[in-house]
Amino acid sequence: MPAAFVPLNLAVGAARLSRFPAHLLWIAIGVAAMVLFVVFPICNLVVPATSALHISDYTVTLLGKIxxxxxxxxxxxxxxxxxxxxxxxxxxxxxxxxxxxxxxxxxxxxxxxxxxxxxxxxxxxxxxxxxxxxxxxxxxxxxxxxxxxxxxxxxxxxxxxxxxxxxxxxxxxxxxxxxxxxxxxxxxxxxxxxxxxxxxxxxxxxxxxxxxxxxxxxxxxxxxxxxxxxxxxxxxxxxxxxxxxxxxxxxxxxxxxxxxxxxxxxxxxxxxxxxxxxxxxxxxxxxxxxxxxxxxxxxxPANSIEIAIWTAVGGRGTLIGPVLGAAIVNLGKSWFTQALPEYWLFVLGLLFILVTLFLPRGVAGLWLKRRA
Amino acid sequence: MSIGLLSSGAGDRSGGVGTGRVMTTGVDVSHRGILYLESISVSFDGFKALNDLSLTIDAGELRCVIGPNGAGKTTMMDVITGKTRPDAGTAFFGQTIDLTRLSEPEIADRGIGRKFQKPTVFGQHTVFENLELARKADKRVWPTLTAKLDSAAHRRILTILDTIKLTGEAKRPAGLLSHGQKQWLEIGMLLMQEPQLLLLDEPVAGMTDDETLRSAELFQSLAGDYTLVVVEHDMDFVARIADRVTVLHEGRVIAEGSMQQVQQDEQVIEVFLGR
Structure with a gap:
């Protein structure tokens, strides 16, 4: 590939903001794999339940679900x-x-x-x-x-x-x-x-x-x-x-x-x-x-609408955004439905409105804005 | 410049028509004509947008189509590009390609490029990417997924960037271009498609005088290698570039000839100056 290609392929415009640098990507994936495949199994299965480092079955199931x-x-x-x-x-x-x-x-x-x-x-x-x-x-x-x-x-x-x-x-x-x-x-x-x-x-x-x-x-x-x-x-x-x-x-x-x-x-x-x-x-x-x-x-129907909300909260048109959105909304949901169950739907609705008005590209958009 | 534009494409059009494969484009212009519209009628809820319209365009000519609002200019382009199906009449591209039976993407692939009145480019993509997407290629799903930009394609994009004077803007998102630049980018995208026939709907609307002048030069340099049909309201512009002018009124052709000829036509004077 001629050298002349490189600058154009790395073109950074509004369309390219979502492009995560390749070396960072592989580091992030390596870290995620370590956490998922090493840290969690050890902390859940090996570390005794009395230890502060223990991860409970409840947490494992919740995160698996998320x-x-x-x-x-x-x-x-x-x-x-x-x-x-x-x-x-x-x-x-x-x-x-x-x-x-x-x-x-x-x-x-x-x-x-x-x-x-x-x-x-x-x-x-x-x-x-x-x-x-x-x-x-x-x-x-x-x-x-x-x-x-x-x-x-x-x-x-x-x-x-x-x-x-x-x-x-x-x-x-x-x-x-x-x-x-x-x-x-x-x-x-x-x-x-x-x-x-x-x-x-x-x-x-x-x-x-x-x-x-x-x-x-x-x-x-x-x-x-x-x-x-x-x-x-x-x-x-x-x-x-x-x-x-x-x-x-x-x-x-x-x-x-x-x-x-x-x-x-x-x-x-x-x-x-x-x-x-x-x-x-x-x-x-x-x-x-x-x-x-x-x-x-x-x-x-409400379940399907919720899926759209996760995506909107995290950030449409970014890849990591929906993952963040699903995690944020569902962690919020599991906390709220225990602490203040009757308010959860209001919070969800409000979240959706606020994100639509102020964060058109969701939580991931905040990070993109800082990078820009 | 015209050599650069034709450096790829023109030679590989030997494939036959009618095999149904997307890639075998080729238009038979053996009888000089590249576009034949015969007795086309289109009506919307009783309104006759096109009324028995007949028009022939020769290969390589630069034809201007003028006419008052509602004369049917845009509807005519819709029929040629497959967006609107005529109620009656035939539309042929060359001797063999029946346009009334093809979809918009198929017609584009056969070699008809269209520029809209309002410039439509891919705003989130860079100028370079806009041209890359328009480039003549196998545009089915799987080949598109695995497509890689080779150096010939890259060179061609650079050539077109130079033609449309957007080399310096290659990395900018197209949405940030000025109106005139978007017009040029859209024309550049048409050229990337390597069409035989370009339909340009008000290509200089919103351009500065300087840009208009440069557009006139560009279109004149393209004529011959390409066939151009330009719909335009700017009469000075039409007078400057047109080989032949066709005047539409109420969905039919009322006059055709050189700019001088049509300007002296009584019916045309009546339509344009009011009665």
Whole structure:
């Protein structure tokens, strides 16, 4: 590569502010990996509970959960922050990934349920004699892992194809995604749907033969979630800094010019939309074994709106922003819902308004401003 | 400069048309004409924006289209670029490419570039990146994801930067450019697409006199290698650059010829000066 390239590739304009210097990035990832894969396991599993350095199981589960949310917020940012398409239905893809994993976990309970049947308790309760056809093969982990990716991916692909082909944009698209997740929630609420109705799936016993409540299993799930988060951050970085990433931002800023430049926005939107849904599905699959439950409330419209708030608070159009946003809002939430439960929704609403008015690029924007 | 502009592209247009692949562009101009509009009609809620409009543009000419507001100039461009489908009539690019059957990106890929009335560039991207995105390339998703800027492409971007006098602004976000600079950047983006036909909707609106003068020089140097259709209100500008002028009124062509000819046409005088 000729030397003349270098200054242009490192061009620092408003568009480039989100570019984290490469050497700092690798240091940050190294530190994060140390914390996730060394410090946490030692402090949780080895250091005795009496020590000040001990990290409790509660903290591990809470942070594991928040990392799942961070992955979702990152997925949201790819479609909203970078491409300018606000989805208010991302909770659906998260829940579908969670349900796919939940099916495997339900099958793994075996005969240890309340009714000691081969069928899950809710099916016994409904007086079903056998698994319905769509539960076939779900006793195999690999099959459910495939569903985790395929179900949200296919749904997003089909829905996105028709929505983007019809050039549905802006608030109309947001409303339709909201309706989609709401409809799915009502569908999953029905007992006859075969996914446990409003109780969903719970009382899991084991995953891949390991006890699901064992501290080592929890720590393994935590570490895998951390690895997934780091992996998706790097994937997101590779995408937004590619030419395709620049096309996505161009779609956000001037879609007609993109079209008249010879790019068909349909396929670019479809690509990032489907990818975003798949990432959400994987986050849901990591979430369910850690929190031990999945039910249709994950598909409620409010949940999907909250995802958008995490992303906005952290900073749209930056990669680290959504991770920060998911952490800040959810740590706030777990503190508030214990200390002042009735005020949490007001605080959340206020936070969203303040961020929209004063921090258009979220918390990450503060840092970017200082660097500029 | 025209040699630099044509250094890549013009030679590799041998691919046939009609295979359905995005990359095989090529326009058959064997009968001189590059654009044929025949009996095009478009109506919006009963209003006839275009009324039996017929127009032929020869390859390499610089044609100006003038007409009062509502004459159908922009609608005509919408039909050519696939944004609006005509209710009746045919639109052909060269002898073989039926424009009424292609989408906007497909038409852009076949070699028709369009500049909008209001300059539209990618404000968050640098000037350099704007040109990079517009550059003729395989614009499907996967090739775009894996695309790398090679040195030929880099040189070409530098050439165009020089042509549009924005070399010094290469690293600036396009949103920070002046109005006139945005107009030029958009023209530069069209040139990066290596089109055969450029449609320019009021390209000098909002430009200073000096910028307008330089635009006139640029367009005249492009004619011949490219075909240009310019919609413009600035009559001095039109008089300076046009080979031929087409006058639209109420969705149809009322006069065509040199600027002098159309200026003496009675119907044109009536339309422009009022009755």
């Amino acid at each position: 990392m799942c949310y961070a992955i979702v917020a990152l997925a949201m940012d790819l479609i909203w922050g970078y491409t300018g398409i606000l989805s208010l239905g991302h909770g659906l893809f998260f829940a579908l990934g969670g349900y796919a994993m939940g099916m495997y976990l339900m099958r793994s309970i075996g005969r240890e349920g309340v009714y000691q049947s081969d069928l899950p308790d809710f099916m016994v309760f409904l007086d079903w004699k056998a698994y319905p056809w769509y539960w076939s093969f779900t006793q195999h982990f690999w099959y459910c892992a495939l569903l985790v990716v395929l179900v949200p991916g296919l749904l997003a692909f089909v829905f996105g194809y028709f929505a983007f082909r019809s050039r549905i944009k802006g608030v109309y698209f947001s409303i339709i995604t909201q309706a989609l997740t709401y409809a799915a929630m009502l569908f999953f609420f029905r007992n006859d749907t075969g996914f446990g109705g409003n109780n969903g799936f719970t009382d899991f016993k084991r995953i891949l033969g390991f006890s699901i409540t064992a501290p080592t299993t929890r720590m393994a799930l935590f570490a895998i979630t951390g690895a997934a988060l780091l992996g998706f951050l790097l994937l997101g970085r590779a995408i937004v800094h590619s030419k395709l990433g620049r096309v996505l931002t161009a779609i956000r800023d001037a879609e007609t010019r993109v079209m008249f430049s010879g790019y068909n926005p349909l396929y670019f939107k479809l690509f990032v939309w489907t990818l975003s849904a798949v990432i959400c599905g994987i986050a849901g699959a990591l979430y369910v074994p850690q929190v031990g439950i999945i039910n249709p409330s994950e598909m409620s």
